[in-house]
Amino acid sequence: MSNEEFEELFNAHFPSLRNYLYYRCGDPEVASDIAQESFMKLWEKKDRLEQSNTVGLLYKMSLDLWISRVRHEKVQKKYSAFVEDVEYRTPEDIVEYERLLRDYEQALVDMSDNHREVFLMSRHDALKYSEIADRLGISVKAVEKRMKNALAFLRSALDYEKRK
Template sequence: MLDKTEFKVIFDKHFDELRRYIYYRCGDEETASDLAQEVFMRVWEKRLQLEKDYIKPLLYKMAGDCVVSDYRKRSVHAGFVQNMRIESECLSPQDELQFEELKQQYEKALQHLTESQRTAFLMSRNDELKYQEIAERLQISVKAVEKRITETLRVLRTKLL
């Protein structure tokens, strides 16, 4: 179990070396800083379950996992962007207008949701978090997350059709 001062000591001691390790794996300073911060954020979230003796190997394991996960996300995103470019080049002005109208309807529908529904939905769709991760961050049950997202999808179907 880590308290605030112990966490700060661990952060100060290992952050720079962990960031360098991530940088050597991914080759981008900004990504390395972001991923190092993400590792420490996860450590803070799991601080009650951690043993201080094994923190350094855990940091490197988590950093490696974050690099792999980030690489996968970037690969999927790059493929999606490439497909979007090809499709957007083929869109007629009418298609673009319809897309913009649908986008506005979607944004308006999101505003009609409750804050809890919108938060859970956007964490799932935009941040690509699993229901378990959303539940942990919002400090609710997985069933509550499922219910919020199910209700959100029902509302969006109604508003967008």
């Protein structure tokens, strides 16, 4: 796909894609952001695309991005509820939380580079396994295995019974 073809695609489909997202999320700014991000992702893949399925892929990518954003917001709300609840915690709870946080950070340092990279891309950047595989140039199965090993490592490193 040439730059001119991409520009035509953008001009022809950006308003309808933004409206599609707006009906889903109800926020015009979020809809515009996700539509732009979808076109950016499409731009990154433009050399590998077939002209016939580009619009469908664009809508699928935008929906996936919106779903990822909603999931991320749920995690943020859950975390913020936990943080707001901290003022009602006992000093022992606060000390235990700080110890757990310190142990988590140390476990990330001790984790192998491959496992840490996949774990952080999945949990902190909210990327799908297929997106991680594309970025790292590995298979989805390799991402799954690295994630499994990273979670097992964290479970072992943060084992509550062991820390008592």
